[in-house]
């Protein structure tokens with residue numbers, strides 16, 4: 001849905017994103033530039049929530065608004081569950097007839113939501129920089145639930161948590177020695193950008209795998225310290241990888257430009273049963289979802305349980321990790337540290 005950005009923004013990328021290394025003290029807008037200590041702090045808090053069942057109350061009396069201007073199943077649901085599990089009230093503004101359709105700017109919409117006493121706004125938008133624009137417009141916490149091709153920070157964090165669980169590394173989150181391959185439609189992928197940031201911050205080597213139209217060579221520069229490399233050879237990548245994150249081909253963003261045909265794409269870069277059998281014995285298969293089964297990934301690989309020579313799929317573990325990660329992220333956004341708030345709720 002196109003959204004007027006108003007006088008504080010520009011068409012395209014919002015000016016706040018230009019300062020890619022600036023870390024917002026409370027908002028969760030992007031992982032690139034977030035200090036390693038902050039990343040580890042969020043993950044450690046997520047581990048504390050992980051499997052703890054109904055928990056919290058740390059957001060009792062607070063309200064979280066979810067504003068999804070693009071479709072979502074996993075992210076929207078788990079943000080709402082996470083907020084409720086922390087004791088917050090949830091207002092879902094997704095899919096309703098927003099006044100942005102009448103020309104109201106996104107900044108005005110956000111300020112209007114905040115004026116009703118909301119403590120945090122979770123936003124998904126097709127426009128890169130929309131969460132930054134909102135963060136510059138309101139006083140409450142803002143969480144990016146995916147903005148265009150830019151970032152999807154809680155997805156990056158949950159991918160890290162799922163990988164740490166699979167590799168029994170939740171004590172340290174030390175991924176040095178691990179090779180994390182991201183395969184497919186990377187230039188269109190906000191998940192890839194957040195994954196690159198978090199995996200590199202935790203010490204992993206990241207391989208970006210795909211055809212030049214989807215994986216331009218310049219993407220390797222996203223790893224400041226040489227931790228990120230582009231690999232065109234799918235076979236070589238999957239044989240080296242400890243985890244293979246398959247990406248959905250995002251036809252809605254580019255109409256399939258860059259792919260000669262589905263058949264050719266599958267031949268080069270799908271994680272087929274035959275290819276999956278060549279992965280390391282203890283490597284895991286990942287996908288942020290939603291999946292194009294039969295295109296970028298075969299059914300048997302997406303559902304693999306680690307037998308018949310197929311690697312274990314942790315796709316549903318990734319989904320499960322969304323809940324504790326988003327609990328931790330929401331706490332940060334409203335100023336709760338280890339379950340203790342540093343301020344009165346906005347609506348108090």
Ligand code: CP
Pocket residue numbers: 071072073074075076146152155288289290
């Ligand atoms: N991975 C992800 O963002 O999924 P949804 O679009 O369903 O939220």
